[in-house]
Amino acid sequence: MQKQLAKMKQSLFDQGYLDEQFIQLEDLQDDANPNFVEEVVTLYYRDSVRLVQNIEQALEKNPLDFSKLEGYMHQFKGSSSSFGAKKVKTECTQFREYCRAGNAEGCKRTFQELKKEYATLKKKLEVYFQLARQAGPVEKACRPK
Amino acid sequence: MTVGEIRVDKENYDNFPVGMRVLAVDDDLICLKLLETMLSKCQYQVTATSEARVALNMLRENKDRFDLVISDVHMPDMDGFKLLELVGLEMDLPVIMLSANNDAKLVMKGVSHGACDYLVKPVRLEELGNIWQHVIRKKKSGSRKQNNQSVDKGKDNQTSGEVNGSPSTVNRDHQNGKCNRKRKEDEDESEDNGNDSDDPATQKKPRVVWSVELHRKFVAAVNQLGYEKEAVPKKILDLMNVGGLTRENVASHLQKYRLYLKKLPQQANMAAPLGVRDTAFMRLGSLDGGLRDYRTLAGLGRLRNTALSSSPYTMLGRLNSPTSNINLHNITQPSHTPHQNSALARMHPVLSPSSQNPSLFQGTPSSFDASINDSRIFTGANAFTDTSNFLNSTQQSSMMLHGNSVGFRNQSSQNMASFNQEPSNGGSIIGSSNLMEPNSLLSTEPFMNCARENNWTNGHYLVNNSIENMALVSLEDARGNVNERLGGERGQNYGHTLNNNSNMLGSMNTTTTHVPANNGIVSPFNRSLDQNIGILNQKMDMFLNGGLTGGGSTPMQQINDNGNSVIESRARTSENLFLEQHKLQGGFAPQSYDSLDDLVNAVFKRGDETTPNFDCGLDEFSFGQDL
Numbered sequence: 001m002q003k004q005l006a007k008m009k010q011s012l013f014d015q016g017y018l019d020e021q022f023i024q025l026e027d028l029q030d031d032a033n034p035n036f037v038e039e040v041v042t043l044y045y046r047d048s049v050r051l052v053q054n055i056e057q058a059l060e061k062n063p064l065d066f067s068k069l070e071g072y073m074h075q076f077k078g079s080s081s082s083f084g085a086k087k088v089k090t091e092c093t094q095f096r097e098y099c100r101a102g103n104a105e106g107c108k109r110t111f112q113e114l115k116k117e118y119a120t121l122k123k124k125l126e127v128y129f130q131l132a133r134q135a136g137p138v139e140k141a142c143r144p145k
Numbered sequence: 146m147t148v149g150e151i152r153v154d155k156e157n158y159d160n161f162p163v164g165m166r167v168l169a170v171d172d173d174l175i176c177l178k179l180l181e182t183m184l185s186k187c188q189y190q191v192t193a194t195s196e197a198r199v200a201l202n203m204l205r206e207n208k209d210r211f212d213l214v215i216s217d218v219h220m221p222d223m224d225g226f227k228l229l230e231l232v233g234l235e236m237d238l239p240v241i242m243l244s245a246n247n248d249a250k251l252v253m254k255g256v257s258h259g260a261c262d263y264l265v266k267p268v269r270l271e272e273l274g275n276i277w278q279h280v281i282r283k284k285k286s287g288s289r290k291q292n293n294q295s296v297d298k299g300k301d302n303q304t305s306g307e308v309n310g311s312p313s314t315v316n317r318d319h320q321n322g323k324c325n326r327k328r329k330e331d332e333d334e335s336e337d338n339g340n341d342s343d344d345p346a347t348q349k350k351p352r353v354v355w356s357v358e359l360h361r362k363f364v365a366a367v368n369q370l371g372y373e374k375e376a377v378p379k380k381i382l383d384l385m386n387v388g389g390l391t392r393e394n395v396a397s398h399l400q401k402y403r404l405y406l407k408k409l410p411q412q413a414n415m416a417a418p419l420g421v422r423d424t425a426f427m428r429l430g431s432l433d434g435g436l437r438d439y440r441t442l443a444g445l446g447r448l449r450n451t452a453l454s455s456s457p458y459t460m461l462g463r464l465n466s467p468t469s470n471i472n473l474h475n476i477t478q479p480s481h482t483p484h485q486n487s488a489l490a491r492m493h494p495v496l497s498p499s500s501q502n503p504s505l506f507q508g509t510p511s512s513f514d515a516s517i518n519d520s521r522i523f524t525g526a527n528a529f530t531d532t533s534n535f536l537n538s539t540q541q542s543s544m545m546l547h548g549n550s551v552g553f554r555n556q557s558s559q560n561m562a563s564f565n566q567e568p569s570n571g572g573s574i575i576g577s578s579n580l581m582e583p584n585s586l587l588s589t590e591p592f593m594n595c596a597r598e599n600n601w602t603n604g605h606y607l608v609n610n611s612i613e614n615m616a617l618v619s620l621e622d623a624r625g626n627v628n629e630r631l632g633g634e635r636g637q638n639y640g641h642t643l644n645n646n647s648n649m650l651g652s653m654n655t656t657t658t659h660v661p662a663n664n665g666i667v668s669p670f671n672r673s674l675d676q677n678i679g680i681l682n683q684k685m686d687m688f689l690n691g692g693l694t695g696g697g698s699t700p701m702q703q704i705n706d707n708g709n710s711v712i713e714s715r716a717r718t719s720e721n722l723f724l725e726q727h728k729l730q731g732g733f734a735p736q737s738y739d740s741l742d743d744l745v746n747a748v749f750k751r752g753d754e755t756t757p758n759f760d761c762g763l764d765e766f767s768f769g770q771d772l
Contacts, residue, residue: 021267028182028270036182044175074219078245079175082267 001135008128017121022084038129040083045122051076052115059108069107070099087117162189162277166210169193170200170228171217171243176266180215180243183273197223201231208236212280215264218244218251226258233259237287239279243268353394362387363398372406 012018022037029036055072058065077092091114098106167189171177174195181193192211194200197220204211214232218225229240239261244251247265255263261279264272355363366384370376378396385395 021269024183024267024270025179028179028186033182040175040178043178047174071219074245075173078217078219078266079173081245082173082176082179084267 001131005128005131005135008131012124012128016086017124018084019086019089020084021081025083035133037083038132041125041129044079044083044085048076048079048118051079052118055111059111064104064107066099066102066107070096073099085118085121088114088121091117162187162280164188164190165277165280166190166212167192167276168200168203168211168214169216170197170214170220170225171195172197172220172222173217176217176243180268180273183268183270184215186270187274189277196220197225197228201228204232204236204238208238211238213239213241213276215241215243215276218242218246218255226254229255229258229260237283239283241276241279353390353398355398359385359387359390360398363395363402367399367402 009018013022025037025040033039051072055069055076058069058072073092073095077089077096080088080092091110095107095110095114098104098110167184169177169180169184169191170193171180172195177193177195181191184191192203194203197216200214200216201223204214214228216225216228216232220228225242225244229242232238232240240259241262241264242255242260243264243266245266252263261283262276353359362385363381366381367376369384370380376399378392378399381399382390382392382395
């Protein structure tokens, strides 16, 4: 279980889905906050749904309000990077670049990519947390301090 | 906070930084949660909120409740920088900015707004582990300031008496000619002093910043009591129920207010463009951002928008009680002649130095300029009715006084002469005074501002883009005039100045000012008065900005909350400055006024003498004002 979990985590990192920030979050996890990381991620996916909707609506407008989009994306980037969603963050940065350049097509394309990454990560993390919960208590004990 | 809690905190404090109380503000819930957890991990006591308003309320409720504030830059309900300014201004707490954006421009903005640190998201635990250093640092510099203040106070008492809230700073700066230092010190002092009043018995009282809210309370109290009879400082103070405010503060403010009101009726006759006023205020509002930049303005001649915005603040700091005395005097002068009153009244409206100095207010909305352009002479009525105007004018004048006093003291009597004009003419003087001062005053520009203010007292309020031009023009004029003046007689100078000013006004947008031959004071005087006023205001602004370094940021911050308050403070300073100038002029003979009070008295005396002439002038003047 532990090994599986560790392996999965490693692959997520290797594939670039997560970055160092995720480890920071895990470090914050302790007896007082046993499921901290999971809580954060859950909160993120819940909170960002609204944001994604806003962006989608804004992308449907014509012409595009780039400054507004940039604002949304700034926020999105902030949340995503706060728990280490690396690929999502990258797409956010790309999106903002297109916004600054006024490239509507680029924005829309990037956003599609972003949504894909966003969904993929969500699934992977769900699996991860499930595994973590199962392996949970034991994992704590085994974790090298 | 219960006693128990306090005790716990104290205990924690022994282990500082353990238990340091942090207020975290971020609209992003994920980031907020993360921040909160991380801070807890660092063993700080965390309070987290996603709304800046809530955070502000918490801070205002109890200033001692937190040691440090961490805030995000992008927030929907309030700009992070604004929050930063307010916290620094009102509570003087260290603030750390947070942002996902690490654009150098934003970092610079954060620093210039007073942030102790700027962190880029995602924040790491290690970074948060060291933030307590900012609290220590702030405390250390705070105590140092206190020491300086007490030292200054002692010095001040000896030298200038109750000229201004931070005379020591001014004197020191003046002596050293270190504007930067002055500004910083003033700023520090203002921040430290805030609205606190030390022992009323001591001469050096911390400046009271008459923010819009405070002034509103004051006005409410006055109205409640009955302006005519019952509104005595003691009762007003009781009604206002504001901590840290002394009877003296209220008294001086009341004086200014009375003068302001006197001018109003006169101006009421004139068409006061409300738009201008509004825009002026708007402008002030826009100054908020510039507040921090004020620091960079160090010197004279550095009139930038930010400077402007900051100047009101600095003015505020300075303008407190000491200046108010002066203002009072000056204001009463007009009573000699109705014209004088109107002139003075006009002064106020003009105030919004901020509006006046386009150069200063680069950031101000263009609409403001547009409306102002018309060289509409702002009648006192409109201006005055505006609280902010009042505040601004008083502040400005005090500033002027303050600044001028610094400059004037060193300057020759010439300056004085120019000012004298003002009182006697009831306002025409300003122009001339401008000329006199430029060199001596912090810089030409500041001087110009002062000069403008003088004009301003004439009651002409030139709000608009032209002001900018005028400012520039007047500066030029002033410079030219000064030269002339230095050589020539006062009377001539006055006329000359006036002419110049009028020229400037006439061609607001032209920078060429032709200096007409020295005419009789009266006729050119009138024209110039109008113009001068505008110029004066501008100059005032410039003056304020340039001269009053330090102490600016604090008051300004408060004001920023309301664009109006910014204006108010500026107006006040210009008013004060104006008054000061008047006083100087009143002397006609070079005198070194150690205190503004003397100046004021001198000015007033002069005014009496010259009143008759000016009446005529004023008539013309006022006529011409209506554009």
